[in-house]
Amino acid sequence: GESVGLHLPTLSVQEGDNSIINCAYSNSASDYFIWYKQESGKGPQFIIDIRSNMDKRQGQRVTVLLNKTVKHLSLQIAATQPGDSAVYFCAETSGGGADGLTFGKGTHLIIQP
Amino acid sequence: DARVTQTPRHKVTEMGQEVTMRCQPILGHNTVFWYRQTMMQGLELLAYFRNRAPLDDSGMPKDRFSAEMPDATLATLKIQPSEPRDSAVYFCASGLGHWNTEAFFGQGTRLTVV
Numbered sequence: 001g002e003s004v005g006l007h008l009p010t011l012s013v014q015e016g017d018n019s020i021i022n023c024a025y026s027n028s029a030s031d032y033f034i035w036y037k038q039e040s041g042k043g044p045q046f047i048i049d050i051r052s053n054m055d056k057r058q059g060q061r062v063t064v065l066l067n068k069t070v071k072h073l074s075l076q077i078a079a080t081q082p083g084d085s086a087v088y089f090c091a092e093t094s095g096g097g098a099d100g101l102t103f104g105k106g107t108h109l110i111i112q113p
Numbered sequence: 114d115a116r117v118t119q120t121p122r123h124k125v126t127e128m129g130q131e132v133t134m135r136c137q138p139i140l141g142h143n144t145v146f147w148y149r150q151t152m153m154q155g156l157e158l159l160a161y162f163r164n165r166a167p168l169d170d171s172g173m174p175k176d177r178f179s180a181e182m183p184d185a186t187l188a189t190l191k192i193q194p195s196e197p198r199d200s201a202v203y204f205c206a207s208g209l210g211h212w213n214t215e216a217f218f219g220q221g222t223r224l225t226v227v
Contacts (some may be wrong), residue, residue, distance in 0.1 A: 033178075036214055036218075041220075042220060042221075043117075043204050043206070043219050043220050043221050044156070044204070044206075044218045045218070046215040046216075049215060054188060056201075060139030071162060080175070089155075089156065099161070099168075099169070100146055100158035100161050101146075101156075101158065101216070102158070103148075103155055103156035103157075104155070105155045
């Protein structure tokens with residue numbers, strides 16, 4: 001069936017460097033995408049979202065890029081900090097944000113001091 | 114500080130027992146989701162409600178799982194009878210069900226069925 005998947009299960013970066021987490025999706029009907037951050041023992045926490053009519057959206061230290069041609073989503077985190085260490089999930093839905101999300105498997109981001 | 118509240122945080126039960134997990138969505142949110150997280154399957158949508166009406170429960174094993182919203186402040190997920198393969202973290206999330214209103218997740222209920 002259609003799914004959302006991640007290329008790398010673990011990503012290790014130096015503190016202060018930029019990190020890029022990638023995600024591939026296969027549902028061409030997806031129209032809304034969200035990145036979540038999950039710390040150990042906690043629920044997923046919203047980071048940033050993007051609609052399918054956009055290809056880039058920026059937040060505070062984070063940028064999401066969407067390439068609908070190749071069904072690819074990425075999360076860029078600038079100047080990583082120790083608090084950025086977590087598992088990052090991409091999620092998609094085809095209901096305009098109103099329906100349940102399909103999550104990727106997650107990427108574990110490790111920030112090296 | 115508005116948040117989704119789930120109880121219990123941890124539950125250990127014997128196979129065959131009934132388990133009920135509870136969720137208090139954020140006041141004013143009209144959409145409530147139940148997700149299950151395991152190492153093997155990741156985060157999976159089980160069911161969701163809008164304005165207390167079930168919209169989709171296709172992700173939920175129908176023979177043993179049931180989800181309800183007795184009122185706007187309470188959502189429940191029940192497993193009867195429980196099995197070891199149900200061991201997982203169950204998350205409840207609530208939202209407003211339209212663009213740019215992300216689902217807010219609770220802390221989860223970690224269920225262990227022995």
